[in-house]
Amino acid sequence: xxxxxxxGNVPDTTTKIRFDxxxxxxxxxxxxxxxxxxxxxALTRALEIKEQSGGKIEKVSVIxxxxxxxxxxxxxALAIGADDAFRIDADPIxxxxxxxxxxxxxxxxxxxxxxxxxxxxxxxxxxxxxxIAEFMDITSVSAVTTFDxxxxxxxxxxxxxxxxxxxxxxxxxxxxxxxxICINPRIAAMRGIMMARTKPIKVSAPVETEVLVxxxxxxxxxxxxxxxxxxPENTDKxxxxxxxxxxxI
Amino acid sequence: xxxxxxxxxxxxxxxKNSFEAVSYAAVISANTSKPVVAISxxxxxxxxxxxxxxxxxxxxxxxxxxxxxxxxxREYTKLIAEIAEKENADTFVFSHSNMGKAIAPRLSVRMxxxxxxxxxxxxxxxxxxxxxxKTYNGGAFQLVTVKSAKSVITINPNSCSIVExxxxxxIEAYTPQTAYNAGTKVQAADVVTGKVILTEAPxxxxxxxxxxxxxxWGQLEELATVLDAGLACSRPVxxxxxxxxxxxxxxxxxxxxxxxxxxxxxxxxxxHIGGVSGSxxxxxxxxxxxxxxxxxxxxxxxxDAFDVVPRLVESFKKFKNS
Ligand SMILES: Cc1cc2nc3c(=O)[nH]c(=O)nc-3n(C[C@H](O)[C@H](O)[C@H](O)COP(=O)(O)OP(=O)(O)OC[C@H]3O[C@@H](n4cnc5c(N)ncnc54)[C@H](O)[C@@H]3O)c2cc1C
Ligand SMILES: Nc1ncnc2c1ncn2[C@@H]1O[C@H](COP(=O)(O)O)[C@@H](O)[C@H]1O
Numbered sequence: 021x022x023x024x025x026x027x028g029n030v031p032d033t034t035t036k037i038r039f040d041x042x043x044x045x046x047x048x049x050x051x052x053x054x055x056x057x058x059x060x061x062a063l064t065r066a067l068e069i070k071e072q073s074g075g076k077i078e079k080v081s082v083i084x085x086x087x088x089x090x091x092x093x094x095x096x097a098l099a100i101g102a103d104d105a106f107r108i109d110a111d112p113i114x115x116x117x118x119x120x121x122x123x124x125x126x127x128x129x130x131x132x133x134x135x136x137x138x139x140x141x142x143x144x145x146x147x148x149x150x151x152i153a154e155f156m157d158i159t160s161v162s163a164v165t166t167f168d169x170x171x172x173x174x175x176x177x178x179x180x181x182x183x184x185x186x187x188x189x190x191x192x193x194x195x196x197x198x199x200x201i202c203i204n205p206r207i208a209a210m211r212g213i214m215m216a217r218t219k220p221i222k223v224s225a226p227v228e229t230e231v232l233v234x235x236x237x238x239x240x241x242x243x244x245x246x247x248x249x250x251x252p253e254n255t256d257k258x259x260x261x262x263x264x265x266x267x268x269i
Numbered sequence: 270x271x272x273x274x275x276x277x278x279x280x281x282x283x284x285k286n287s288f289e290a291v292s293y294a295a296v297i298s299a300n301t302s303k304p305v306v307a308i309s310x311x312x313x314x315x316x317x318x319x320x321x322x323x324x325x326x327x328x329x330x331x332x333x334x335x336x337x338x339x340x341x342x343r344e345y346t347k348l349i350a351e352i353a354e355k356e357n358a359d360t361f362v363f364s365h366s367n368m369g370k371a372i373a374p375r376l377s378v379r380m381x382x383x384x385x386x387x388x389x390x391x392x393x394x395x396x397x398x399x400x401x402x403k404t405y406n407g408g409a410f411q412l413v414t415v416k417s418a419k420s421v422i423t424i425n426p427n428s429c430s431i432v433e434x435x436x437x438x439x440i441e442a443y444t445p446q447t448a449y450n451a452g453t454k455v456q457a458a459d460v461v462t463g464k465v466i467l468t469e470a471p472x473x474x475x476x477x478x479x480x481x482x483x484x485x486w487g488q489l490e491e492l493a494t495v496l497d498a499g500l501a502c503s504r505p506v507x508x509x510x511x512x513x514x515x516x517x518x519x520x521x522x523x524x525x526x527x528x529x530x531x532x533x534x535x536x537x538x539x540x541h542i543g544g545v546s547g548s549x550x551x552x553x554x555x556x557x558x559x560x561x562x563x564x565x566x567x568x569x570x571x572x573d574a575f576d577v578v579p580r581l582v583e584s585f586k587k588f589k590n591s
Contacts, residue, residue: 033520033540037408057521116377116384138370141520141543144404145386146365150342150374159343159452162371175456179367181279181469183460190452196371199521200514232383236399236412241546247553247563252572255584258552261568263588266550268529269472269496 021073021191023066024131026122026148027082027097028056028112028140029090043237046142055093058137060100060205062197066135067101067206069169076172079103083125085110085118091221098216099208105219110226113235115143119151120229127156132191133174138163138198149196159193165200272297273358274307274326275349277368281313285469286364288324288431293391293424294362295325295434300395306330306356308349310337315440322438324431329440330356334449340368341451346375348445353380360398365423366468373423382419389428389547398422406520406543426468427526428547467516470499473527473548475518477503477541479534479555479574483511488578489533495585501525503535519544531581534574537562554578 031037032052040047055063063082070077082097083106084090094105108121126134136149153160165184166177176195177184208216250258262269272294276287287307294305307326309318311333318329330352337348349361349372361376363369365387377384388400389410399414403425467473474493476486483506493500500516507517518525520540526547533554535541542565545551553566554577563569570577 033406033543037405039409115374119374119378142405144406145374145384146370147374147377147384147386150371151378151384153343154346154375154378157343159341160371160375161453162342163367180458180460181284181367182462182464182466183458185458186456187453188456189454193452199517230381230417232377232381232415232417233385234414234416236414238404238409238411239401240409241407244565245567247566247569249563249569249571252570252577252580255570255577255580256587258568258570258581259584259588262529262550262552266529266567268550269585269588 021077021132022130023070023077023080023133023135024126025059025063025066025080025082025097025102026134026136026152027059027063027084027094028137029053029084029086029093030056030140030142033057033141037240039238043239053090053093055096056137056140058139058197061199061201062135062137063097063100063102064206065167065197065202068202069167073169076169081105081131083108083122085112085121085226087111094221095216096208098219099212100206101212103219105221107221107223108226109223114231114233115145115147115151116232117226117229119148120155121226122148123152123155124227126152134192134194136194136196138196149194153194156192159189160196161187161189161193162196164195164197167195167197167201270303270359271306271356272303272360272362273349273353273356274305274362275369275372276307276309276321277364277366278309278311278313281317283313283317283320286366286426287321289426289429290362290364290424291321291324291326292432292434293422293429295432296391297360297395297398298325303360304328306358308332308352310345310348318440319438323433323435325434325436327436327438329438330443331440332443332445334444336449337445339451339453339455341453342371342375344447344449344451345372346379347447349376350379351445351447352443359419361421363421363423365425369423373421377421380419380421381417382421383415383417384421385413385415386423388422388424391429403547407546408543425526425547427528465497465499467499467501467518468523468525471527472496472498472529472531473501473525474498474531474533475501475503475535476506476512476533477535478505483509485575486512488582492531492578492582492585495582495589499525499527503541532562532566533578535562536560537565
């Protein structure tokens with residue numbers, strides 16, 4: 021079996037969000053780019069499963085839809101332990117487009133398990149994973165918090181309202197993962213970084229897709245009014261304000 | 270043409286997000302003259318279903334077939350597409366919930382319908398549909414326009430209001446034509462009953478590293494009980510094992526958007542705020558007057574949690590009893 025992990029290239033989570041003058045594009049000055057946090061967890065879990073599988077999982081590949089400037093992030097995924105990588109050379113402008121590209125490669129190369137993260141930390145779509153599955157007409161499982169390979173069978177847990185469900189699933193399928201899937205993301209070691217230099221990144225041109233949505237502009241949240249400070253002895257006052265002024269209790 | 274709303278239920282009761290979604294669809298309906306058709310899958314009786322009419326659903330397509338109760342997103346997508354054809358629907362409204370997030374993107378691909386996800390307000394235009402959606406973890410909003418003839422919208426929980434708009438309703442018990450042929454099989458469910466569900470709670474009480482140890486949660490639990498609130502925590506708290514991972518909120522944990530979020534001993538790191546910035550009102554208690562959380566809070570108390578929380582419990586109790 022082969023696993024394909026989708027890797028988004030996103031601004032570091034501490035980035036101060038600013039846009040250019042016409043509010044159409046992120047101001048990328050000084051932005052540090054990282055692997056999308058959930059994708060890092062997905063990759064870690066994929067590598068763990070491969071190691072436990074006794075050869076049943078032959079390889080773990082990563083895929084990114086992005087321009088050449090995403091390559092350091094892809095190299096990082098290779099340094100963490102992915103065997104090889106695909107990059108679809110295009111601006112990752114919308115989730116439908118991204119998913120169409122990934123589905124194309126996953127089909128061509130016969131991947132059995134595809135991992136995607138629950139959402140990208142910049143776009144916050146929560147779209148791509150399920151879209152890939154529909155493009156391929158295969159099963160998808162969302163909100164996956166546990167992924168185990170038991171005697172060659174795949175056992176998952178997914179989050180539902182107020183709890184969890186244990187499910188078994190047929191391959192091929194897409195697992196859309198979130199917190200819980202592994203303890204800590206794996207960090208690249210020196211040896212991994214050296215080895216990553218020679219691992220292949222296959223670059224290909226995008227396939228054509230329809231454009232279904234268009235981003236017009238961004239806008240920033242209204243600046244918040246100053247915080248009303250209340251004396252610690254005066255919690256009654258807070259309750260009064262929450263009731264009378266804020267009307268939330 | 271019509272607007273389809275996918276509703277959700279639990280134990281035979283419609284969830285609040287269903288009423289939000291129907292209200293949202295009713296706004297589109299008022300501007301486009303398309304009727305609102307609600308889909309319900311599960312064992313929900315007609316009395317309960319007819320509540321949807323109060324918010325603008327004039328037709329309800331109800332599927333109550335045991336084998337459809339396990340949620341397989343691929344099969345659900347087929348089912349909705351089948352009903353969409355029958356109802357001649359071109360607009361679809363979901364909640365941006367676990368279920369909505371699992372199905373809506375698939376439906377978008379299947380119907381070639383532009384997907385607008387995590388929407389925070391009613392459309393800014395209707396022809397074509399354009400909406401404001403949350404992005405950068407609440408650090409910005411994006412105005413997105415649909416280019417395709419059809420559209421799929423998922424709305425963020427607790428960000429769009431429930432508005433009464435009573436209409437006459439016709440409830441149709443529906444048997445799916447599509448065979449249920451799921452690639453997933455549910456083996457077991459482990460659901461805590463009676464506990465307030467964090468992502469749905471109108472009030473959330475949340476503790477951070479300032480509480481020093483998992484043993485110090487008694488007062489927070491009491492506060493949550495008094496307020497009927499969900500309990501949450503910052504990431505280090507769950508990483509340390511002081512509280513369960515289910516309670517971790519923030520960018521990498523759960524996203525919550527209650528009416529009232531009470532943060533106790535939480536410094537207000539950007540990744541934490543990313544998961545709570547949709548809250549209507551934030552109250553912060555922290556002993557450091559310069560803690561960043563006060564930049565995001567509406568009401569703040571600078572003080573020691575071990576001193577302030579018991580007072581809060583007393584004040585809220587007094588309020589409840591008055
Ligand atoms: C990729 C990434 C993702 C992350 N995702 C998340 C996430 O989803 N959620 C999240 O929460 N964090 C997340 N973090 C971690 C985040 O950066 C912070 O480290 C974390 O939120 C801090 O938690 P805290 O506020 O509980 O602790 P601290 O920052 O240590 O703050 C403790 C606060 O308690 C106050 N305090 C101490 N004693 C008392 C007392 N007796 N009474 C009152 N106040 C007191 C202190 O003044 C301080 O302000 C993420 C980090 C990264 C890098
Ligand atoms: N440009 C991209 N290249 C590869 N994978 C991506 C890309 N964008 C998003 N993804 C994957 O899709 C998931 C959900 O992203 P989104 O739908 O944008 O919130 C991410 O966690 C990634 O796994």
